[in-house]
Amino acid sequence: MASAFSGTREIPHDREFIREGDLPQASTLLLSGFAARSKELSNGKRQFLTIHVKGDFVDLHSFLLKKMDHGVVALTRCRIAWVPHEKLKEITERFPNLTRQLWLSTLIDAAIHREWLVSFGRRSSLANVGHLLCELYIRLSVVGETDGFQFRLPITQGELADARGMSVVHLNRAIKGLRELGLISWLGEKVEIKDWQGLVELADFDASYLRLERVNEDLAEQMKPSSI
Amino acid sequence: MASAFSGTREIPHDREFIREGDLPQASTLLLSGFAARSKELSNGKRQFLTIHVKGDFVDLHSFLLKKMDHGVVALTRCRIAWVPHEKLKEITERFPNLTRQLWLSTLIDAAIHREWLVSFGRRSSLANVGHLLCELYIRLSVVGETDGFQFRLPITQGELADARGMSVVHLNRAIKGLRELGLISWLGEKVEIKDWQGLVELADFDASYLRLERVNEDLAEQMKPSSI
DNA sequence: CGTTTACTTGAATGCTCTCAACCAGCGTGG
DNA sequence: CCACGCTGGTTGAGAGCATTCAAGTAAACG
Numbered sequence: 001m002a003s004a005f006s007g008t009r010e011i012p013h014d015r016e017f018i019r020e021g022d023l024p025q026a027s028t029l030l031l032s033g034f035a036a037r038s039k040e041l042s043n044g045k046r047q048f049l050t051i052h053v054k055g056d057f058v059d060l061h062s063f064l065l066k067k068m069d070h071g072v073v074a075l076t077r078c079r080i081a082w083v084p085h086e087k088l089k090e091i092t093e094r095f096p097n098l099t100r101q102l103w104l105s106t107l108i109d110a111a112i113h114r115e116w117l118v119s120f121g122r123r124s125s126l127a128n129v130g131h132l133l134c135e136l137y138i139r140l141s142v143v144g145e146t147d148g149f150q151f152r153l154p155i156t157q158g159e160l161a162d163a164r165g166m167s168v169v170h171l172n173r174a175i176k177g178l179r180e181l182g183l184i185s186w187l188g189e190k191v192e193i194k195d196w197q198g199l200v201e202l203a204d205f206d207a208s209y210l211r212l213e214r215v216n217e218d219l220a221e222q223m224k225p226s227s228i
Numbered sequence: 229m230a231s232a233f234s235g236t237r238e239i240p241h242d243r244e245f246i247r248e249g250d251l252p253q254a255s256t257l258l259l260s261g262f263a264a265r266s267k268e269l270s271n272g273k274r275q276f277l278t279i280h281v282k283g284d285f286v287d288l289h290s291f292l293l294k295k296m297d298h299g300v301v302a303l304t305r306c307r308i309a310w311v312p313h314e315k316l317k318e319i320t321e322r323f324p325n326l327t328r329q330l331w332l333s334t335l336i337d338a339a340i341h342r343e344w345l346v347s348f349g350r351r352s353s354l355a356n357v358g359h360l361l362c363e364l365y366i367r368l369s370v371v372g373e374t375d376g377f378q379f380r381l382p383i384t385q386g387e388l389a390d391a392r393g394m395s396v397v398h399l400n401r402a403i404k405g406l407r408e409l410g411l412i413s414w415l416g417e418k419v420e421i422k423d424w425q426g427l428v429e430l431a432d433f434d435a436s437y438l439r440l441e442r443v444n445e446d447l448a449e450q451m452k453p454s455s456i
Numbered sequence: 457c458g459t460t461t462a463c464t465t466g467a468a469t470g471c472t473c474t475c476a477a478c479c480a481g482c483g484t485g486g
Numbered sequence: 487c488c489a490c491g492c493t494g495g496t497t498g499a500g501a502g503c504a505t506t507c508a509a510g511t512a513a514a515c516g
Binding site: 037039041042043045046047049061064065067069070092093096099100103104106107108109110111113114116117118120121122123164165166204208209211 | 265267269270271273274275277289292293295297298320321324327328331332334335336337338339341342343344345346348349350351392393394432436437439
Binding site: 156157158168169172173176 | 493494495496497
């Protein structure tokens with residue numbers, strides 16, 4: 001067979017295309033657009049757990065975890081492809097190398113979770129927001145979605161607030177603070193980091209947790225050709 | 229060979245036995261005691277990322293992530309065993325089933341991270357602390373370290389504060405609050421959950437993310453006998 | 457004993473949230 | 487074409503939450 005992926009699909013903006021409690025039979029790769037893993041509390045509050053960009057597996061973990069402990073929502077229109085779990089199982093039986101890369105990809109997700117935990121628990125609100133911008137900048141640049149220090153971030157402040165565990169108002173003021181420090185500019189969907197070094201210091205950002213070796217791209221590459 | 233584990237060691241209380249930046253050549257299993265993954269900021273603040281109990285792999289992810297993005301500190305005296313990464317590699321080459329179980333174990337770590345993210349971002353301080361108590365209660369009961377609704381938690385409030393992303397004083401008041409609601413009692417190291425249902429509701433706790441199938445124990449079991 | 461560590465409490469400060477209002481841009485229907 | 491309603495961004499104000507500083511208590515230890 002030519003590819004591990006079994007199909008492709010468009011997801012409209014704002015659709016929660018994977019739901020908490022689901023038992024997916026396939027794992028989903030984000031081909032384009034932005035998505036977020038999301039968890040809701042019984043009081044209606046929402047917390048995002050990761051923001052996904054082009055090239056990310058959004059629920060590779062469901063292959064072994066079976067039941068989704070969170071949903072995945074399309075923050076923009078998204079294009080996705082998917083790999084049946086059966087195929088993943090076959091990969092783990094026959095291709096140890098690729099298996100380790102898939103495993104690694106989920107480990108990087110966990111490393112991102114850990115940085116977020118530090119942001120939520122111990123960073124100031126400016127540093128918290130700044131850290132996310134650093135993370136997104138690096139991840140987007142790896143997949144060729146940046147232009148110098150600029151990138152498109154088609155996400156509302158309400159969504160960003162859910163990604164940072166704060167209220168919209170407070171998030172807005174944090175952005176204002178970063179602007180006033182001359183660290184960033186933000187017009188519509190266009191974000192520009194005006195002072196990378198300054199932002200990195202403010203946010204205590206160290207990119208090494210992201211493993212810039214283009215893991216996900218390599219992954220998609222390996223699963224595409226007739227190697228499987 | 230008889231076992232994937234290549235040795236055993238005692239770690240004294242309070243020792244950070246794995247450090248951020250390390251490149252471990254082996255992964256560590258906690259045989260007894262409590263440990264915490266820990267990250268420090270340049271301003272000196274500390275954030276714990278998980279609390280580990282008997283039976284947990286504390287740095288299985290270092291097998292593929294190579295470089296530790298956080299340290300691991302012994303909260304009590306600990307007994308550990310370790311598996312060389314070489315051995316893990318061999319396992320991934322020859323034992324797909326065991327490989328998936330190891331992978332799963334790291335996925336459960338990530339699921340715990342996600343619950344903590346929700347706690348930090350969107351739960352009240354009482355619910356945040358309550359949620360950790362629920363989590364620890366379940367995890368300890370799985371490894372036979374509970375007695376009814378009681379368990380030993382030999383961890384200071386300062387450490388608990390680092391695990392919840394709050395100040396000691398505030399953590400202390402949250403515990404006081406839980407006590408006053410009649411949900412728990414806490415004398416020295418003895419914690420008792422007086423009203424499990426009430427605590428679960430307050431904390432919005434759903435244990436399914438922990439995968440109670442005793443994953444880690446099964447794992448240790450499989451790696452012990454002469455199957456490898 | 458005297459010292460140390462951990463827990464507890466009070467008080468003041470500062471951070472963050474909610475509520476509320478206002479503005480700008482955009483699409484729609486009259 | 488324009489008025490209208492909608493969504494998203496921005497700001498002010500007050501209330502409530504969480505932090506820090508400081509002090510006091512209690513148990514553990516040499």
